[in-house]
Amino acid sequence: MVDTAALVRARGLTKRFGSLVAVDGIDFDVAAGESFGFLGPNGAGKSSTMRMIGCVSPRDDGELSVLDLDPDHDGPSIRGRLGVVPQEDTLDTELTVSDNLLVYGRYFDLPRRVIRERTEALLEFTRLADRADDRVEPLSGGMKRRLTIARALINEPDVLLLDEPTTGLDPQARHMVWDRLYRLKQRGVTLILTTHYMDEAEQLCDRLVIMDNGRIADEGSPRALIERHCTREVLELRFADFDELDRAATRLDELPHTREVLPDRVLVYADDGDAALAAIHDTGLQPASTLIRRSSLEDVFLRLTGRSLVEA
């Protein structure tokens, strides 16, 4: 097909659980070869959206097409072309690494010979080749996650869905997973992922939507979102105690910069952090510590919702 229409297309997509509206009429499109992210805090509706895309949760309202098919009618054939890395590991911990790939591949009706060939390549790719005959149970969290990724690729999917792919992993394991996903992206695999890590979204996503309370707050590339909602730099000020912080917050009203007062610090948005810091010192304020950094998606989220992405 030369058709470059969206692989996933949602209009007014809605999911309710009783009186709770988990996903509240969202619109988005994911194009082939794109790496698309849902960024938001826990409970924003990211996982519910992913489950609807993955055809394991029926929508309550709106339109949704995945691979030009309707999940309500064509669930099994859509799922046959998706690879899914769920938030919680769903490996059979009683089986070996390669047997996990075998049984999973059989669910897609793949011949054993094909599964064997792909298993070898996938375990090589996820750096698990030397553990092929080991039971899954004692593997580390990062290894299990890589195995889940290998398993999701066994049917050579058109789209790979990843729900919080690195949540709960230590930094080294996270980088290993990112590295593998980055390689997949380079190969042209369409990735759709949810995350509440800004750095993950910045590293992996070509384009993302920021979700909050079941709605999409904004959409764009990480850079575009930062430029739209933030200044180039952010100045973080910490103060000796809360009274000092309160006083500082009032004092900063005199300055032209937008700012965000958090429980433990004040963020001042400025294109030139050093100049802003100089201006602050001129007002006579003495922060206990200061940090000038580049703005990130965390700041975008804060600007859009007034709340932190990861609760302290």
Next chain:
Amino acid sequence: MRIAEHRALAYRQVWRGSIVTTVLNPILFLLAIGVGLGTLVDDDGARTLDGVDYLDFVAPGLMAATAMQIAVNEATYPVLAAVKWIPTAIGQVATPLRPIDIALGHQAWIAVRLATSAIAFVAVMAVAGVIESGWVLTTPPVAVIGGLAFSAPIAAWSIGQQDDYFFPNLLRFVVLPMFLFSGTFFPVDQLPVVLRTLAWVTPLWHCVELVRGLTLGTASLAPSVGHLAVLVAYAALGVIWCGRAYPRRLTP
């Protein structure tokens, strides 16, 4: 089918222990209850058992009761484990499999376990000289259907559980009384009329009667068809219930 294949692969790990149980169970049960208890019962004259030795009477009953126990075991913890502790079913619904496929696959695997156990039982009964009729060859399928009459509805119930809190109660208040009072160890005619009526409703009683009739060659057509129909009905209703309960849990 693929689910059954998965379970079979998982079962490879424990098959040694399990085979021993499957074969050893009937031997131990028949020795203890059939021969041990039977000696006492038979000494007293077998008037209530229509002249049948107690061993002959109890062996088919135990075969049916064992089918029930395997079915109950397989349809409780493993079903809930697959959505809770080792959430393989959550992974399976992400594939082309539908929730009902997962339910049926598991029931198919339970059928395999039931058949193996029933065949082992028949073999032990043959050695013990219990068998009086060639119809005994039809008892393994009957035990399979009798087991599914339990496993299908119980799996539907189990998949909806949030934790294993109620499983011991199922064993205490449903399975154990059935085991004792459904004609396994003595004819239900011995029971007060209320309990007797209750026993007639249980799938186990129908399974026991059918297996016993076929083993001892005392079965007649009409009641046998009736027993079988009841067992099939329980299994079918269980499957229909699974068709609702599995999607509710797996694809909310």
